[in-house]
Amino acid sequence: MVETVKAKDFSNGNSPTWCPGCGDYGVLSAIQRGLAKLNVQPENAVLVSGIGCSGKIGHYFGGYSIHTTHGRTLPTALGIKSSRPELTVIAAGGDGDGYGIGVGHLVHAARRNLPVTYIVMDNSVYGNTKGQTSPTSPLGYESSTSPTGNLDQPINPLLLAWSSGASFIGQGFSGDIKHLEELVIRGIQHDGFSLINVFSPCVVFNKAQGYDFYKQNITYQEQPAASAPELVSLLSENPFNVGVLWEKKTSGSRYKGKQVVESDVISYLKSNII
Amino acid sequence: MKSIALFGLTGQGIETAGEILSKLIESLGYTHRNWRDFSTIIRGGNTSFEIYISDQYESDSPPRLETIDMAVVWTDEGVNRYLPRLKDHSMIFGPENVKDIPVAHQGKPPKLGFNVWALGIITGYLGISFEKVKVEIEHKFKKGKNTELFEAGYQLGLTVACENPLQDLSVENATISGNDALCLGAIAGDVRYYYGYPITPASEILENFSKWLPPLGGAVFQVEDEIAAIHAALGCSYAGKRTFVATSGPGLALMTEGLGYAAATEIPLVLVDNQRGGPSTGMPTKTEQSDLFHLMNAGHGEFARILLTPTSVLDCIVTIQEALNLSEYYQCPVIIALDLDLALRRISIPWAKIENAIRSIEIDRGPTILNETMTGTYKRYESVGGLPPQRTVPGVKGGAYVASGDEHDERGFMEPDFKQVRGSLHIRRLNKANSIHYKRPFSRVGNQEAPITIIGTGAMGELIENFVMENGAIYQGLLVRQLAPLPKQELQEALKHSKRVVVAEYNAKAQIRTILEAALTDKEVHSLLRFDGEHFTDQEFEQEIAAILDGFTSNLTN
Numbered sequence: 109m110v111e112t113v114k115a116k117d118f119s120n121g122n123s124p125t126w127c128p129g130c131g132d133y134g135v136l137s138a139i140q141r142g143l144a145k146l147n148v149q150p151e152n153a154v155l156v157s158g159i160g161c162s163g164k165i166g167h168y169f170g171g172y173s174i175h176t177t178h179g180r181t182l183p184t185a186l187g188i189k190s191s192r193p194e195l196t197v198i199a200a201g202g203d204g205d206g207y208g209i210g211v212g213h214l215v216h217a218a219r220r221n222l223p224v225t226y227i228v229m230d231n232s233v234y235g236n237t238k239g240q241t242s243p244t245s246p247l248g249y250e251s252s253t254s255p256t257g258n259l260d261q262p263i264n265p266l267l268l269a270w271s272s273g274a275s276f277i278g279q280g281f282s283g284d285i286k287h288l289e290e291l292v293i294r295g296i297q298h299d300g301f302s303l304i305n306v307f308s309p310c311v312v313f314n315k316a317q318g319y320d321f322y323k324q325n326i327t328y329q330e331q332p333a334a335s336a337p338e339l340v341s342l343l344s345e346n347p348f349n350v351g352v353l354w355e356k357k358t359s360g361s362r363y364k365g366k367q368v369v370e371s372d373v374i375s376y377l378k379s380n381i382i
Numbered sequence: 383m384k385s386i387a388l389f390g391l392t393g394q395g396i397e398t399a400g401e402i403l404s405k406l407i408e409s410l411g412y413t414h415r416n417w418r419d420f421s422t423i424i425r426g427g428n429t430s431f432e433i434y435i436s437d438q439y440e441s442d443s444p445p446r447l448e449t450i451d452m453a454v455v456w457t458d459e460g461v462n463r464y465l466p467r468l469k470d471h472s473m474i475f476g477p478e479n480v481k482d483i484p485v486a487h488q489g490k491p492p493k494l495g496f497n498v499w500a501l502g503i504i505t506g507y508l509g510i511s512f513e514k515v516k517v518e519i520e521h522k523f524k525k526g527k528n529t530e531l532f533e534a535g536y537q538l539g540l541t542v543a544c545e546n547p548l549q550d551l552s553v554e555n556a557t558i559s560g561n562d563a564l565c566l567g568a569i570a571g572d573v574r575y576y577y578g579y580p581i582t583p584a585s586e587i588l589e590n591f592s593k594w595l596p597p598l599g600g601a602v603f604q605v606e607d608e609i610a611a612i613h614a615a616l617g618c619s620y621a622g623k624r625t626f627v628a629t630s631g632p633g634l635a636l637m638t639e640g641l642g643y644a645a646a647t648e649i650p651l652v653l654v655d656n657q658r659g660g661p662s663t664g665m666p667t668k669t670e671q672s673d674l675f676h677l678m679n680a681g682h683g684e685f686a687r688i689l690l691t692p693t694s695v696l697d698c699i700v701t702i703q704e705a706l707n708l709s710e711y712y713q714c715p716v717i718i719a720l721d722l723d724l725a726l727r728r729i730s731i732p733w734a735k736i737e738n739a740i741r742s743i744e745i746d747r748g749p750t751i752l753n754e755t756m757t758g759t760y761k762r763y764e765s766v767g768g769l770p771p772q773r774t775v776p777g778v779k780g781g782a783y784v785a786s787g788d789e790h791d792e793r794g795f796m797e798p799d800f801k802q803v804r805g806s807l808h809i810r811r812l813n814k815a816n817s818i819h820y821k822r823p824f825s826r827v828g829n830q831e832a833p834i835t836i837i838g839t840g841a842m843g844e845l846i847e848n849f850v851m852e853n854g855a856i857y858q859g860l861l862v863r864q865l866a867p868l869p870k871q872e873l874q875e876a877l878k879h880s881k882r883v884v885v886a887e888y889n890a891k892a893q894i895r896t897i898l899e900a901a902l903t904d905k906e907v908h909s910l911l912r913f914d915g916e917h918f919t920d921q922e923f924e925q926e927i928a929a930i931l932d933g934f935t936s937n938l939t940n
Contacts, residue, residue, distance in 0.1 A: 120782070122795050151779045156617070166784050167795055172776040174620050175786035175796070176613060177643050183577075183610035187617025187625070188776070190601050191575045195621070195776050216606040368599035374740060377566055378733060380594055381556045 115144040118153070118170040125164065131308030132162050134282030135229050136169070139198060141285070142292035143171070148196045156185045158201030158210065160236045162229040162308070165200050179210025182217040185224045196296060197223075203230040207243040207263050214265070218272035218301055223360035225295040228265065229282070229308035232317055239313035249316075267343050269303045270354060276302035277339075277354040281326050282309070283319050284350075291352065300358040307348075326350045383437060383444055384508070384544065387453040387467075388500050389430040389460035391493075399497035400431035402518050404557055406510055407435060408730045411553030415443040416728045428459055435508075437546065442694070443729035445844040448921030452507055452542070454500035455480065456493075473542065475503050489538060491531060498528045499535040506539020509547020557730040560720055561586035563698035563739075564628070564654060565594065570740045571703040572624045574600030577614035579607055582666045583722045584628040584656045608633035612640030612653070619650050620785055622752055622775030624706055626652035630722075631660045631673055638680045641715050645685035647785040648763065648771070648811065650709035652702065654718045656725040657840075659915045668915025669722035671840055672889035674897060677717050678866055686815040688716045689866035693825060693843035695729050696739050701863065703743035704820070711748035712815050713770055719865075721888060723841035723917040749773060756780035761792040765810050816867055823869035824876065827851065827859040831879040834931065835860050838886040839894065845923040846886065853924070856935060865897050873901035884930055886910040886923075 118140035126132050143153055153171035157163045159178035166173035176184045181199040189197040206214060206228045217224065233251070234240040240253040244265070249258040266277050276298040280288040288306060295302035307322045329351035333339035339354050370376040386403075390396045397418065404416050413436040419429055434444040452473040453464035461482050465471060477496075478488040491499035498519060505515045519532050558566070565587055574595055578588035592602045605611050611627050618625045629637060634655050644651040657673045659665025677689055688708055692701040701718060709716040751774045762783040765771050774781025788796035791803055828850035835858040836846050843861045850859035860876060877883065883905045885895040890913045895902070908930045912918065918926070928935075 120784075125797060149779075151777055151782055154621070154776050164796065167786065169784070170782065172782045173784040174617070174647075175784055175788060176616075177639055177787055180609065180613040180640075183605065183613035184617035184620075186603065186605070186610070187575075187577060187614035187619070188621040190603065190614075191618040191623035191625070192621045192776060212606055213610055216610070220603070368597075370597045373569060373598065374737060376597070377569060377594075377740065378556070378737070381558055381562060381566070381736075382554070382733065 113144045113147050113149060115140040117150050118143055120168065120170045122168050124168050126161060127312050129309075129311040130161065131231060131282035131306070131310070132165060132229050134285045134288065135162075135200070135227060135306055135308055136165055138280075138282075138285050138288035138292050139169070139200070139227070141289045142296065143196065145289070145293055146196075146296060152194070153196045153198070154188055156181045156188065156197065156199040158205035160202040160205050160234070161310075162200065162202035163205065179205050179208070179213065181205070182210065182213040182224070182226065185226075186217065186220070186222055189222050189224050198225045198227060198296070200227040200229065202235075203228060203232060203244045203265075204234050204242050207265050211243070211263070211268075214269060214303070215272040218269045218274035218303070221273065221275055221300040221358055221360055223299055223301070225292065225298075225302045225304065227292070227295075227304045227306060230265075230305050231308050231310035231314055232262075233310050233314040235310040235313050264343060264347065265305055266303070266353065267340065270339060270343075274303050274354070275300040275356040275358040276352070278302065278304040278352045279306070279350045280304060281307045281322050281350055283322060287328075287350070294352055298355065300360045322348070329353060383447065384435040385432065385447045385450050386504055387430060387432045387450050387464050388497075388504070389428065389453065389464060390456035390496055392427060392429045394456065394493065395497040396429050396431050398522065399501045400433065402501060402522060403433060403504060404728070404730065406505065406515060406518060407433070407548065408555045408557050410510070410548050411551030411555050411732070412436060412548060412730070413443050413555070413732070414730045415446070417446055428457070430460070430463070435548075442844070442847070443731055445848045446917055446919045448919035451544070452504070454503055456496055475500070475538065486541070487538070489534065491535075495528060495531045498523060499531045502532040502535020503539040506536040507542055507544055509543055512536055554733045555730045556733045556736055557728055558695060558736065559586060559726055559728045560692070560695050560698050560724040561656070561726065562590060563695050564702050565590045566736065566740055567699035567702040568626060568706070569594065569598065570699075571706040571743070572745050573626060573706070574598055575618050575623055575625045576600070576602045577605050577611045577618070577625065578602075578628065579605055579611050579633060581608075581630045581633045583658060583725045584630050584633070584654065586726070587628045587654070608636035609639055612637040612651075616640055616644055616649050616651060620775070622750065622777075626654060626702070626706070628654035628656065630656045630658050630666075632663060634673060634676070634680070642681035642683060642685065643787045644715050645681065645687070645811070646787045646789075648713040648773070649785060650713055651715045652705045652709050652718065653715060654702070654720065657719060657721045659913075665915045667722070669841055669917055670888050670913060670915065671719070671721050672891075672893065672913065674719060674865065674889070674893040675891070677719055678897060684812055686712070686714045686812060687866060688712065688714065688815050688818060689719065690716065690863055691719045691839040691865055692724065693839050693861035693863055695724065695727060696731070696735060697843075697863070698724070699736065699739035700742055704822070707743070707746040707748070708818065708820065710750055711746070711770060712818065713773060714815050719840070721840040727841070750775065751778055751781060754778065762794050763790065763807055764792040770814065818867060820864055820869075823864035823872050824860050824862045826876060827861070828857050829855045830858055830876070832856050832858040833880055834858070834882045834884070834935070835877055835880040836884045836886060836927065837862055837894070837898065839863065841888065841917050842886050845918055845920065848920055849924055849927060862894070862898070865894070868898065868900060870901045873898065877901070877905065880905065882906045882908065882931070882934060884908045884910055884927060888912055
């Protein structure tokens with residue numbers, strides 16, 4: 109008899125130390141529920157997390173988990189997924205982790221199109237270090253590192269990922285767990301790299317972009333963009349569109365279970381050097 | 383022993399001619415070593431190729447020889463470089479406009495075609511069958527003009543045919559570099575996945591694996607930088623598959639981030655550093671052994687590591703297999719340091735020797751749990767009886783845990799009681815490789831009771847071995863392979879008859895000597911240092927040793 113996996117099977121009993129009201133609770137919950145719905149066995153799921161408040165997510169996850177260095181979730185996920193393609197691999201980190209220090213890896217993970225679901229908990233602030241400006245902080249954002257207002261254009265992560273060849277782009281809100289859970293499921297089911305940017309409020313250090321702000325600003329999109337121009341206008345005109353915004357059928361199968369054609373290793377090596 | 387040099391300009395196909403020559407000699411079964419003036423290939427300008435051939439197939443490949451039996455040169459610069467090194471000053475060949483070439487040894491090769499003409503002279507001199515060479519040349523170059531040039535060269539070579547022409551020894555030889563050797567050993571050690579970023583002199587590893595791993599069911603990724611490479615390798619290792627990373631100085635600087643992470647999370651990691659001239663971009667195509675201080679200490683905070691230095695090309699095959707086993711047992715970074723010369727050196731040796739080295743080590747996954755189901759509460763970082771903890775991999779039921787670079791408790795959870803874990807888990811992690819079970823901390827050559835010991839490793843190994851074998855009973859050679867943890871007692875035992883020690887190394891700060899210091903306290907220690915990027919020839923090395931020991935050795939013989 110196959111036991112049905114439940115969301116609580118993806119809990120490990122360790123209590124989160126996030127602040128009350130932190131958006132990351134919703135993200136953890138959506139991941140746990142999504143994996144359970146897909147009936148993934150906990151031992152076959154790996155959550156790769158980065159550094160920052162969001163990076164703690166792996167410590168509360170009931171499957172396997174690897175809490176990496178700052179910004180390195182995607183290379184680590186590459187190592188896991190490429191060598192163990194049968195595992196479900198989710199990378200998760202914050203906007204500083206993924207769009208600041210680790211942004212170079214995002215470009216290449218998108219190009220490589222390895223079936224890894226990358227969830228970014230975007231709160232537009234460095235919360236763990238107590239409120240500095242982040243790569244997605246809006247222009248004029250006032251913080252300890254931009255006391256007269258942020259002068260740098262915020263990054264548009266979804267367009268960046270798209271221009272790097274990402275085959276699945278979604279956006280969600282941790283205040284709507286049901287919707288987010290569906291996004292996570294769609295991302296995992298996608299046979300290629302998927303980026304899901306999640307508005308995950310920091311209620312302590314970024315009060316301007318709290319739950320109410322997102323509730324007022326997000327717009328649900330029922331269908332992914334049908335064309336590149338449509339996506340570009342969706343993402344540039346309203347950065348708060350949520351849903352699956354881009355989905356291109358691809359096959360990540362070039363990384364799945366390579367055929368062993370040479371079984372006699374020594375003879376094979378010999379044939380390669382003589 | 384025979385030694386031949388070919389000198390020309392980049393773009394003249396000097397390298398190609400060298401490859402053909404090496405292949406021909408390999409097919410006859412002669413052990414040999416190739417050397418090329420690598421730097422000029424990048425810069426443009428002069429380039430040279432040297433080959434040293436051993437008369438006896440039993441012997442190891444010869445070191446870089448000073449004395450040259452014959453040289454074929456394109457310019458006066460070639461004469462300047464090789465005339466002083468020729469055993470017989472008439473044995474130089476070249477175009478008629480080049481100075482100091484005996485009239486009988488002159489020819490009229492065109493600029494493009496000089497290499498084929500030279501190949502003719504060399505193979506004629508060596509007595510390799512005309513037809514055999516012709517087939518190779520016609521396979522590689524267009525027939526017609528090239529064939530004529532080859533024939534002209536061959537006739538010239540016959541006029542000075544050597545006394546012991548090469549014959550078919552019926553020995554199956556293979557030509558490999560240190561990098562090739564690492565790849566062969568790694569595959570034998572079950573490495574099927576590789577993540578790399580191109581860098582001289584480690585790119586060859588990435589290139590080899592790109593060809594060799596897919597048919598074995600593996601995969602290779604050229605990633606965006608060395609930070610990605612080491613983290614991908616750590617992901618792969620966390621997932622229970624074997625891999626390693628290889629780089630050189632500038633890449634090592636980036637990988638240092640992952641090194642400390644591997645130590646904190648106790649994920650097995652093997653890191654190969656092919657050292658080149660530093661600091662910074664330094665001398666990318668020149669050899670040095672100057673990263674050792676960095677490798678001993680790289681990374682913030684404090685953690686255990688193992689540092690091994692292979693002593694020959696063949697030794698690379700064995701050492702990387704040992705390193706993979708050690709890393710899974712001790713669950714700490716195991717670093718293998720080569721130097722550029724050892725990494726890129728190409729030697730031709732009997733395949734049987736290579737196969738022996740490939741088969742010499744059994745795969746041992748240590749306390750890795752790959753298939754069982756765990757019962758009870760599994761604690762990833764719990765040590766029982768002082769042994770390394772059991773390590774599960776994804777897929778193992780009941781074995782899920784979090785590997786975290788944040789300080790953690792025995793289950794892996796961050797934000798623990800620091801006072802408690804720093805006194806227990808951290809101390810265990812810090813001291814776990816204070817002494818290791820390793821059977822080959824060094825190799826000894828020559829007289830084990832000799833009054834003088836010459837110590838070195840990597841590229842220096844062949845020179846020390848050759849010197850000790852040539853210079854008799856007053857010398858012992860000690861090729862050190864384990865630099866960390868220091869095999870102090872074993873070294874002291876091996877050195878107990880030696881009053882004097884020379885530590886020969888390619889750096890300016892005597893790094894190997896400093897690392898070994900605790901084992902050398904009662905010795906008179908001398909340093910032989912070189913840091914201009916060049917590898918000694920046999921004679922240069924002998925002269926340096928003689929200068930250092932001047933007086934002392936004559937007292938011994940009187």
